[in-house]
Amino acid sequence: METEIEERKLAEELKERLGESFIEYELKHHFGKKRIFVRVKKEDIRESAKLVFEEYGGRLSTISCVDHASFFELLYHFSIDSRGIVVSLRTEVPKYEPSIDSITGVLEGAGFIEREIHDLFGVEFKGHPSPRRLILAETWPEGKYPLRKEG
């Protein structure tokens, strides 16, 4: 399909631009909806997000965190509106040390969602300008994370 070529082109371009940070990509095409899932190295998340935001016009829709028993998977969903493609950067953080660089410094729009993921999953975002609680009450016990599978 013609449209798939468009996604593959962007995916290949991202692969080249991301260089060392890039691990793999996966394309999904569903009746006209275009998605690219790109796995990147955890250490390079800030630079990768910056690239998609600044150079490709990606608008950060949200970040979703998935509990995989021994690790958390974080998906940074960027909408590249001018090309109609959703690029999701995915990376993993181990549960024994759930910590990753914050991207809020690069992208103000990530401020709330990083605080929310910290509240609900206990993932630490290093370098967040205001790492306070966002949605949990002050009376909620420390170290209890409601969206973790065991919680």
Added chain:
Amino acid sequence: MAAIIPIGPYHPALKEPEFFKLYTKGEEIVDVDIRIGYNHRGIEKLAESMTYEQVTFLVERICGICSNVHPLCFVQAVEDIAQIEVPDRARYIRTIIAELERIHSHLLWLGVAAHLIGFDTLLMWSWKWREPILDVFEVVCGNRQNYAMMAVGGVRRDIKPEHVPLILKAVREAKSNVKRAIDMLMGDRVTKARLQGVGVLTKEDARRYCTVGPTARGSGLQIDVRKDHPYAAYKELSFEVPVMSEGDVWAKTVVRLLETIQSAEIVEQAVSSLPPGDIRAEFKEVPPGEGIGQVEAPRGEDIHYVKSNGTNIPERHKVRAPSYVNIPSLRPQLIGYTIADAPIIIGSIDPCFSCTDRVSIVDEGGRERVLTEEEFIQLSRKHGTKA
């Protein structure tokens, strides 16, 4: 030193709980701290214990104004995983319901916004204009709100031939009424004085905060999920996306009003060219995988991420409503303006709050602390027995 003016969590100018702490010097707002979470109901956790069929109804309860947006977004994410092709007729019906909802939502907002600036006549008019749309919903779906129309693979109810004239009459009336509202506002110096040049969100800030919907489009960002990532039947229908570059409250108002006219036109086209056929595709199961659903809600892009493990219960379901990204952008919009403008600036993003109980007190020495829920209950009991 700046004085703190708390607005919320429960405040006459806010229709839902949310806390805005305004730091002020005289009349001017110099900084803002926004707190959310007062209405957090744990829907994402609940969704991990319900079947796909049940989650569709659960997410319909996220919002009472745009109640169709979340189920539509969720079913699209599931269709994304299971590779389900939705029948044409269902795609059209989804579009009709979504656009009727946009019309009633924007008219509701117009009334609230008018009320915030003391223009109560327009509040009465616009809520009166909204009623016929809700009547249509009652006839077509059986409910004025929470329509329960969406289902994985299509829609649950058909639009019958006898509904068509009713729908057409209602949207044509809405269109002419909105045009009337535009004429009224364009010629009104007082309204313009309250809205123009107030609460400006620059294009740069709109992009930096990743804003969506009329908030972004009022600041010159040409984005709309219906055009950029087409779903339902939008690709086949012709419509325009109004964009303004000023970024003030006025720009957002005009964008919404022009949008309402476009929605009416979309409904007219869709109803007149409703294709025959099934309204729901059959599917056996949801295979393991992940999917994303995107919908242009009246307030902007709504996005759902669903992960399936092959069972009938989603493993993970992430919901991000449009106001979640628009609310943080209120900080640059409020700074530099006066306290009197705060309600309409907050109202200008058409916030839909998703928010628990806390109270903030400032004692006479200027120190500030937040009471915990227990302290608050204790305090209430103490004073309760005194009385």
